[in-house]
Amino acid sequence: MTSPPLLSVRGLTKTYAVTVLDDAQLDIRPGEIHALLGANGAGKSTMCRIIAGLTPATSGEMHLSGFPFAPDNKTAAEAAGVQIVQQELNQIATLSVAENILIGRIPSKLGFIQQQKLHRHARAALDRFGLQEIATTTLAGSLGIGQQQMIEIATALDRDCRILILDEPTAALSHGETETLFIWLDQLRSQGVGIIYISHRLDEVIRMTDRITVLRDGKHVITRDTDGVTHDQMVDLMTGETGPSDPSKFQSFAIDAIGMRVQGMTRGRFVQDVSFTVQRGQRLGIAGLVGAGRTELLRLLFGADPADAGELAIGNGPLGKPFRSPRHAVQAGLAMVTEDRKENGLLLSQSIGVNATLASLSPTYSAAGWIRRHAEHDAAEQMRTSLDIRCNSVQQSVGSLSGGNQQKVAIAKWLLQGAEVFFFDEPTRGIDVAARRRIYSLFDSLAADGKSIVIVSSDLDELMQTCDRIAVMSAGRIAATFDRGEWSEEQIMKAAFAHQSTAAV
Amino acid sequence: LSLPIGCGSRSSTPADGNADADPDRPRVALIMKSLANEFFSTMERGAQEHQSQHSDQYELITNGIKDESDLGRQVALVDEMVASGVDVIVIAPADSKALVPALRKAKKAGVVVVNIDNRLDKSVLEQENVSIPFVGPDNRSGAKTVGDHLAKSLSQGDKVGVLEGKTTAFNGIERRLGFEAAMKDAGIEIVASQSADWETNKANTITASMISEHPEIKAILAANDSMALGAVAAIKAAGKTGQILVVGFDNIGAVGELIREGKVLATADQHGDQLAVFGIETALQILGSTDSTTDDVQTPVDLITADTLAP
Amino acid sequence: MNPDPSLPTQSTSPPVTSTMNLRSVIQYAGLVGVLVLLVIVFGSLSENFLQWSTFISIANQVPDLTLIAVGMTLVLVVGGIDLSVGSILAFSSAVLGALMVDWQWSLWASIPFCVAAGAACGLFNGCVSVLARIPSFIVTLGMLEIARGATKLVTDSQTKYIGSAVEGIGEPIAGLSLSPAFLMAITAVIGGQLLLTRTVFGRYCIAIGTNAEAVRMSGISAAPYAIGVFVISGALCGLAGLTYASRLSTADPNAAIGIELSAIAACVIGGTSLMGGRGSVVNSFLGVLIIAVLQTGLAQIGVSDPMKQIITGCVIVIAVLLDALRSRLDTSTN
Amino acid sequence: MNPDPSLPTQSTSPPVTSTMNLRSVIQYAGLVGVLVLLVIVFGSLSENFLQWSTFISIANQVPDLTLIAVGMTLVLVVGGIDLSVGSILAFSSAVLGALMVDWQWSLWASIPFCVAAGAACGLFNGCVSVLARIPSFIVTLGMLEIARGATKLVTDSQTKYIGSAVEGIGEPIAGLSLSPAFLMAITAVIGGQLLLTRTVFGRYCIAIGTNAEAVRMSGISAAPYAIGVFVISGALCGLAGLTYASRLSTADPNAAIGIELSAIAACVIGGTSLMGGRGSVVNSFLGVLIIAVLQTGLAQIGVSDPMKQIITGCVIVIAVLLDALRSRLDTSTN
């Protein structure tokens, strides 16, 4: 199968303060799914953004169907048949779902929006992608990020294209939605669309893609057929070194002491009567479909939202009222790495250092109200090393880091603060394999220290790999809980759908 | 730069407790301008005192605007007072021209209108074909008197600066002309003349730079006392107290003190507290008579110096 | 990101089901409530308040502020601010005055130039702030000074008396008892509301105010919309210059100083966000009415000036406070 | 989220390497450049400009605005705005005047009450806006009216002449040729800058202005800091009330009307973001100096009032424009 490339990219270079893409190349054939692999900060998103006309290249050339291709902006790229779903969400919170889907081509007559046409079209686009439960009039901002992500994909799929770029589309999706997406990708492939697919979930890559291209530090490493390449080989290609093959032999650190107890926590229809206990040193995973209420549950426990009912206790003490604010939760020994780092996890325009020490500034990095600047700097440097945050310096603003590195900074904040119970909401969203392993071993060492950990993840493999127990949420309730060794993917999925039909959406 | 929300209007409860008891008493609206100037709070107080002594004769409602620029609001006040059914409007217009059409409408609605303090523009009155009596001082001759007094302390060829009032107010223009006439007579040169919009702080800034640009200045002639206060402070800051003389206009309370201290040489008392009263009396007269044409009434202006002030 | 500490959670937990429209309808009801309350209070405090003539006098005053508030709402929605509205109003009416008085032009020939003068100022505001990417706060603050200076040049710092030629705009049309000025203001409110809620232009403005970067990522160039909004605001200030001139029969170089804060207050009372992305023209108009009724009512009941200011300040805060409490109640019971 | 259309890309593509400090140092250099340029221009236009007396007169004028701009910078950094500064200044100086004139208190006994009066107004601003979560724009707009009304009540709407008792604050200390007022202003600038860059308080303020929700989710309660900043601003207005009174020897109920826009302009010229999260007290001070030099210079060269306004407007825009261009250049060549 050596049809001429639909898109060819040669000598692509992009320089910000440093060169992030260096003479990179890429060929996309019609009717293939082409994985773009690389560690965090390798330049994958940058390459895609250039192809989609969102940012100009410093040098290099591109050809589309044999013709020179240099889109000045996104509209030009779209006109040439290139669609992109970006890594970061780009929904406009105050517009309706329908308007978001059709933005840039809202049907109108004399400037007036044709409401019926708009909603009919949007409805069709959502239905086609299995999103019947989302009303087209809903404001995008009131949806969870999983649903927003699906809308972005539906938006791209709704437009005709020859090249479709999906930059980590599944990072915020759970099993069910991912399957729907794959059905669509198969169909597009058979229609001859060339698809660039970025994911840190290598199993997906092996299963779905035809060829892979690996980038390392902005340079092209290899392009080859996916057939025959193993998980470990891909990791080696990305990191450039032969690492130990999957190290994660699970070891339990759970001890017989209570880390956190939760009883009957309820908030509206999002979280209903949730109870569980985590031991010290135990890792509890929470699985579920998008919108099952996992994020809501963590926010509730963390005091970020008020509870309607329920009690909880950190450690062995008696059950007490839920926390009134995150401040109370943190004082009691909770920490929470939020799901949406952009919205409520990070100060994007501030430096890595400022972000890393935010939660622990007082009292750890200050004396009598004055910041101990050296101590602060050292702490940031230490985090940079131990989490391998790729940056120019710890003074760099977090907003200019790659997505994965941003996530590491969000975690660093809580490692410096320290806590008894850690909540991780989608902790590896957008994180590369190497870093992901580092985070898993971080879970290990936290657990070994006797900390309790609650992990919400839409990546079931991740939970099965790292957790002692997995609770499955469905429509706001815990539908089932499995201990290690008792679970299977099938059982978990079944539990995830348990209350789905009865849930009012 | 300025302030918001036109809350600037002012009114006061009828001083008489049972205001509503006597529906036959005429209702008089006193509409003043810049409440950013204590001249008008003095005026208001004078009017209220008069009303409480003659509470059987009329009912009083007083309003003003937040500053000289709030012209739109003053026009609106005229409308509102007509709407609320007053019989008399006594007004100190913030602008000599812009108020005329609104006042014409008020007259048409049967309201007796008297103009005080700042004279309405003659040509506009003619064009609008209304006659509105003016009750107030001769600002030009008042200013000339102050200027003449100042000239006695200066010598020919000396240089002075003038702080003008708002350029759209007729009385401000008149006072400038009065100052100019006095200086011309005495052979004194005006080297700088700028408007400080009747305001203390603006006058302070402008005087400060006048002094550093023209260090030879011997006196500042301010078209009102608020500006004179600003000038005195600027002179003090430049370390020239006593070397630069200041005169003003209005005789507000704060200036009396400065005159005693010798920081202000003279001011003109235009009897602000009586100005509204004169206006009200004139209006009540018109109301009582059948003759609708009334002549202007000139009110007195007195020169105030350390000598005339009781110790 | 989250610009006002007073709204720390707003962006992350928007009300669950309420769509934009529902929200602004609720707000609308609240504002009408405040307005009715004010009318009742003043009606009971002053026997002369509840009269036709009072309402006519309010209707006479509101056109200027209404026209400006409509433009301001749009500007705030795209995430900008326009401090120069008062100066632009003055400048436009100075142009009108100069044409009609010095050049003896007719009213109809002069109006287009009056509006164009305003639109030109708006174009400057829009181009400089959007293209050079400097905060509109500063650009329009500059324009506040520049247009005021230009006004004084045009009028020679003197009030220009135009006379009856311009008064027709402010006088009731026979049989309607509403003036062309008032009708213009109402038209602007309705037009502005339709523009914001029913047209593509309006949706893009909301989108730009919410997340300009996402709009850019969607392949839409924000500049024409953002600039357009400033031009509209300028043109509406031009119209307001006309209604102001007609109300006073003069072109006044000191016209409308400080009106920007009143206009912004009206918008915010009406629920428009200073952070962009949210606003309703109709609700801003209600804000204007609240301010006007408050002013007129206070002038009629005869409290002292200091008390008047204190009451005004309290009512502004309380109006927004009530609204905030109510909408929080809505969200939590939902 | 992205509030000013003129800054569409700021939040997502911040300058790559520049740290807060580096950025504000570059800005600092730019501002000093503008300042020097202005001095040269005025020096060459007016023979008497480059004189000691001019500088003394500028040094006399700046303390009020400087003190206010320091507080305003902090308020802007947390993402708020304070429109009530002028009224609070007037209210504090009225309290001072009443105590010293009517009650015959000494200066030293009165000062604490003068400052406390300002701080109390700030506390109200902070509590209402932060706890009730309504935009500080509205709360402080209300306070602008309320404090002004209260001022008139306290002074009985009369200018209170205090006289020499208060003048010492504004007069040069023997041997130093600087006044206590000026020293207070400088102290406030240095203290404010240290507070913002070196203390936990300042860091939290910046964080709150950047993303209040992220701060909350980090287990920090934003309210005390946001409120604290308004209290500081109020207290500094109280001090400014003192320097203002000493400069004019009076407590003037109409003091400092409109100063809020000058103060905000100074901050923005100095690079403080109106969206919160970014600001430098020292640079705001340079903004104040630029405004003061411009004002004094224009008054000295004796251009007409309209031209003065036009030039002022242009300089404000150009100062920020230059800065924007320069920083864009920095980023792209960097």
Ligand SMILES: Nc1ncnc2c1ncn2[C@@H]1O[C@H](COP(=O)(O)OP(=O)(O)OP(=O)(O)O)[C@@H](O)[C@H]1O
């Ligand atoms: N606007 C920008 N300014 C400066 N540097 C940038 C900018 N955008 C990206 N970079 C840098 O470019 C490099 C490549 O980033 P990119 O987002 O392409 O990585 P990626 O391969 O997509 O990583 P990830 O898997 O984490 O998403 C990173 O080091 C990042 O810090």
Ligand SMILES: Nc1ncnc2c1ncn2[C@@H]1O[C@H](COP(=O)(O)OP(=O)(O)OP(=O)(O)O)[C@@H](O)[C@H]1O
């Ligand atoms: N602030 C909110 N207002 C309204 N609805 C919300 C809010 N937060 C979450 N929801 C809705 O509540 C449901 C549960 O959301 P939650 O984010 O907890 O789900 P999740 O299981 O974490 O899935 P996701 O992967 O989307 O984060 C979803 O339908 C979501 O749209």
Ligand SMILES: O[C@@H]1[C@H](O)[C@H](O)CO[C@H]1O
């Ligand atoms: O006559 C008055 C006073 O002199 C005042 O100071 C300003 O306004 C004028 O009309």
Ligand SMILES: [Mg+2]
């Ligand atoms: Mg990426």
Ligand SMILES: [Mg+2]
């Ligand atoms: Mg979630």
